[in-house]
Structure formats: C-alpha cells, structure tokens
Amino acid sequence: MMPPPRAVVAAELAMSFVATLHRKLRAGMSPAVVGLDPRVESLPALLAAEAAPAARILAFYAEVLPALAAIVPAVKPNVAFFERWGAEGYAAFEQTCRRARGLGLLVIADVKRGDIGATAEAYAEAHYAHADAITLNPLLGSDSVAPYLAHCKAGRALFVLVRTSNPSAAEFQGLELARGGDLSAALASAVDAWGRDLDEDEGYCSVGAVVGATQPGELARLRRLMPRAIILVPGVGAQGARAGDAAAAFDARGRGGLVNQSRGILQCFAPSDRDWLDRVRSAARAFARDVSAASAGAGQASAP
Amino acid sequence: MMPPPRAVVAAELAMSFVATLHRKLRAGMSPAVVGLDPRVESLPALLAAEAAPAARILAFYAEVLPALAAIVPAVKPNVAFFERWGAEGYAAFEQTCRRARGLGLLVIADVKRGDIGATAEAYAEAHYAHADAITLNPLLGSDSVAPYLAHCKAGRALFVLVRTSNPSAAEFQGLELARGGDLSAALASAVDAWGRDLDEDEGYCSVGAVVGATQPGELARLRRLMPRAIILVPGVGAQGARAGDAAAAFDARGRGGLVNQSRGILQCFAPSDRDWLDRVRSAARAFARDVSAASAGAGQASAP
Numbered sequence A, B: 001m002m003p004p005p006r007a008v009v010a011a012e013l014a015m016s017f018v019a020t021l022h023r024k025l026r027a028g029m030s031p032a033v034v035g036l037d038p039r040v041e042s043l044p045a046l047l048a049a050e051a052a053p054a055a056r057i058l059a060f061y062a063e064v065l066p067a068l069a070a071i072v073p074a075v076k077p078n079v080a081f082f083e084r085w086g087a088e089g090y091a092a093f094e095q096t097c098r099r100a101r102g103l104g105l106l107v108i109a110d111v112k113r114g115d116i117g118a119t120a121e122a123y124a125e126a127h128y129a130h131a132d133a134i135t136l137n138p139l140l141g142s143d144s145v146a147p148y149l150a151h152c153k154a155g156r157a158l159f160v161l162v163r164t165s166n167p168s169a170a171e172f173q174g175l176e177l178a179r180g181g182d183l184s185a186a187l188a189s190a191v192d193a194w195g196r197d198l199d200e201d202e203g204y205c206s207v208g209a210v211v212g213a214t215q216p217g218e219l220a221r222l223r224r225l226m227p228r229a230i231i232l233v234p235g236v237g238a239q240g241a242r243a244g245d246a247a248a249a250f251d252a253r254g255r256g257g258l259v260n261q262s263r264g265i266l267q268c269f270a271p272s273d274r275d276w277l278d279r280v281r282s283a284a285r286a287f288a289r290d291v292s293a294a295s296a297g298a299g300q301a302s303a304p
Helices: A006-013 A017-026 A053-069 A079-083 A086-102 A117-128 A142-153 A183-194 A216-225 A243-249 A276-302 B006-014 B017-026 B053-069 B079-083 B086-102 B117-128 B142-153 B183-194 B216-225 B243-249 B276-302
Strands: A032-036 A074-077 A106-113 A133-136 A157-163 A207-211 A231-233 A257-261 B032-036 B074-077 B106-113 B133-136 B157-163 B207-211 B231-233 B257-261
Touching: A017 A106, A032 A276, A053 A086, A053 A276, A074 A086, A079 A086, A079 A106, A079 B117, A086 A106, A086 B086, A106 A117, A106 A157, A117 A142, A117 B079, A133 A142, A142 A157, A142 A183, A157 A183, A157 A216, A183 A207, A183 A216, A207 A216, A216 A231, A216 A243, A231 A243, A243 A257, A243 A276, A257 A276, B017 B106, B032 B276, B053 B086, B053 B276, B074 B086, B079 B086, B079 B106, B086 B106, B106 B117, B106 B157, B117 B142, B133 B142, B142 B157, B142 B183, B157 B183, B157 B216, B183 B207, B183 B216, B207 B216, B216 B231, B216 B243, B231 B243, B243 B257, B243 B276, B257 B276
Parallel strands: A032 A074, A032 A257, A074 A106, A106 A133, A133 A157, A157 A207, A207 A231, A231 A257, B032 B074, B032 B257, B074 B106, B106 B133, B133 B157, B157 B207, B207 B231, B231 B257
Antiparallel strands: none
C-alpha cells in the first residue's frame, strides 16, 4: 500500500482535531475509537507469518485500517506495544500513524508522556509530527503541559490523564485532599483551566481528559468539573466496562465523549481464523452502534 | 567504534544495579550521574557536521562516553531528546545505551513511563532490554509498577517520580492530603512498600525514587519516608540547585543518593570550541568532586 499523497494529509491537518471530529460525528459517525495495541502473538497466523514482528504489525494494520476508517472517526495507537520491538517497532508506530491519517482517521497517540519544559517540548515535536492528539500524564504540573498547549492552539489536541481505568487507579488519583475533593478532581479542574483560552467547536476545546469507564459515578462527577473537555473513555471491553457505562461523558447532543475499545475489536479472532477481517469489521460495527446508543441515551436522559 | 563483546555485557548484568553501583562507589567513584539530553544545535560544530541528527548524536556520544566512564558510575539518557528524531533517534537511543553499558557505565533510561498492566509489561521488556534502571511515573498506582518489580528482583532498578525538580512540581505533588502529608509523601511511602520484599545491598534495594534538589527541605523529609530507596536527585545546574543541595539524600557513609547533572556538563562548551572534549572532562570531574563533597558532608553532619 502506497503512502497517501502529501496534499491529502496537509488538507486533513488544516482543520483542528475537535472540528474534524465534530464534522465526522455530524456526518453520522459514532464517537468510538479503536485502540491499536499490537500483540504479535494475536495477529492472524496467515498474515506475513515469516516476517519480523514490526513488519507483521504493519501488514496487519495495512489490512485493518481501511476497514476501520469506514466505521470509526479515530484510532488510538499505544506506543508501548510498538516500542516493545525497539527502533523497528518505533518506525512501525510512525508508519501506522501516517497510514491512518492518510485514510482520514484521526490519530490519538497514546504515549502518556509527562516531562518538564525542554523535554516536554521535545516530546511535543516528536509526537505531533505524526498524530493529531496525544495522551499526557499531568503529575509534573502546568509547566509540563504548557509546551503542548501551543500545539493545541494550532489545532492539535491533548487528553490529560484524570482518572485511569486500571484496578489501582484510585490508590493516588482517589486520595482525598485537605481542601476537599480528590486528586482526580484537582486534575479535572486543571484540565478546565488549561483549556480556558482555547477556541471551542460545539462547546468543546482541544484540551481533553482521559477518564475510565470502570466507575461510571466518577465519570459523571469529573464531567461536571471540566464542561469544555472532550473525555476519552478507556476501559470498555477487556477491562470490564460496557459502552453504556460511558454515557455520562456525553451531553444532550451526544457530544463531549470518545469511547475507546482495543482488545475486544482487534483481538476478537483466533490467530487461525481465516475470516478474521470480517470478524474485526463486525466487532467494530457493533462497538460503534453501542457507543452511538450510549451517547444518544445520555441525550434522552438529560433532555427536558 | 565496535560494540563490546557480548560476554562483557553479560558479565556486567550478572551483578545487580545496586551492587554494581556500590562496588563502583567503594572503588572511589562519586555518586554522580551525567544526563544525556542530546540537543543537536549544541553539538560540537566540527563533529560529523554534515550527518543527519541521529548520526551526529551518536558521533558525539562515541567521543563523550569513554571520557565519562572514567569519571562517573552512571549516565541517564533521556529518551525524549532521542525520540524527537523519530525511529532513527530511537535507534540512536538504543545504541547509546548499549555503548555506555559496554564501557561499564550503568544506564538509567529516563523514560518516565507509567501505564497499566499489559502496557507496562511491554514497556518493561522494551526498556530493560538496554538499560539497567528506568524512571517511572507512578500516577496509575501499584498495578502500573508491578511489572517492573519482577525485573527489579532480577537485578534491574526503578526510580519512581516522588518529587520532581520543575517549578510547577508542587502543583499536584504538593497537594495536602486529608489524611495528612502531601501527595509526594504518599508516593514516598508507596516506594518504600514496593521495595519491601527486595534484597538489599548496603541497606538499599532496587526500588529508588526521583526527588529534585530544588527544595532541599523536601528532600530531607522524603528521605525519612523511604529509608531503603536510592534517591536520584535531578535539578542540579541549569535548573538552579547545587550539588550541596542534594546532601540530604545521603547517609553517614555517603550511600543512598545519586546526583544528576545534564546541561552543565554536556553543554558546557560553545559549538565552535575546538577543545570541547577537554571542557566536558573538566566539567564532569568538577561535578563528581562536588557530589563527593555533598555525600561526605552528609556523613560528617550526621556522624556521632
């Protein structure tokens, strides 16, 4: 498969992440994201079986991404699963991002970086070079976020970890603060502040948040603290939550949320299944329908 | 320069990070670490001037690392500055780590990763493949740390972010908790707990912490909460702290701390300086002396 012509990519970039997302949703797409967490042992056995891991991963996404582009607006490649294979894996990560963008998919690079001033600038340049949005760990505070905000003003987006979906998430994120609320609430308020000066589209700006769907009560509480943030909701599927658990992320118009599923879609088949791509398409379509229902359900529940 | 024979690297790995560090300190080395944050615009102008950025970075470290190996026990490459150059930069990161280890330097990969279960396992495999120790962001809690602890049992080490050295570090890390203490104190207690079952050498185990030198009072307070953790202290030099500010990390025998400086050593020259390598050697020797004095000073201060 050839890389897309440069002009196509450039045209996609001319519109901001948030505006592009909303254009896709207005056209009827579901606010669903498919996570790309390549595990070599789960790839279709027949696909480039003799090749090196990074080449097998690329071959898999070359088949999968065109199918996904017709069903969901965005993908979320997790760089850890690519870095696992060293520099070749990192090259596969970049190539996968480029390929996805060439197909019109928004790319949310799940890098969970968080570093100070000069280092954050290096990361921002590296990751926004091939992604529309990235995830960020905010433990180091505002000056670790600032370098990314400049890119957000220019159309890129940020999803700040506010409440993760793993079992021990509450260990630190749920610590109650002396001033009231927990650490996640403090992070949510900071997300709201970081997005204050940024343009909005349909009421949302380019500084978003990651809040797991594993505790729906948390999601509703944190949503109220950052009304202009698009909330990226992981934890659906293998981590135990259902798409409906993400309903609290959405407003009455079905905006404000993006629900991610990874393993349930791109590992929905056995490596020996010959019809694996059909299974992926079916799983992605079912997931997109579930997320659409969750976002519409939120609208009905809160409609006057 | 040829890569070192496999046997040499394997022999180095046979001893744990902590034991290797202590062996070097007993032999008279200073607990000083030089940070590798490659900035292409600061490299010596005459060195591989026509080459691509990743190749120039490699050429620089090929000259610098043998000089450093005679002066300090460890280097801390920051992956962000390599990733800045994409897959080629990532390959340069791996090669720099390998070269440093081949020279007998301990490698602390400053990756500040933090992700959940399966993703953390992917990172652990990726980074311990070419580093003796890594830095970790603990915001996601114990289950994001667990995959690394298995490697720590096998001799690798971990430095968990407890209090960073940047200006906005206190924004979240300094939040006072309802149960008393701040978030950094909670993180320090967790570091102590994570290292509980691990072997120790001279009283220290392989789960360490990062605590900036920019607030010496914080360092003394946090040291008491994690008595078995080696504290890696950044923030010396360009970030405003002096080596003496790290004294509280050390015990009476001068153990328990590692002090890092980056820009002050590997950017101590102008790109046009012809004697840049001599300047690097002098800066590294002066830094090592300052750190030795800081660690000895702690010993004298707390001696009976």
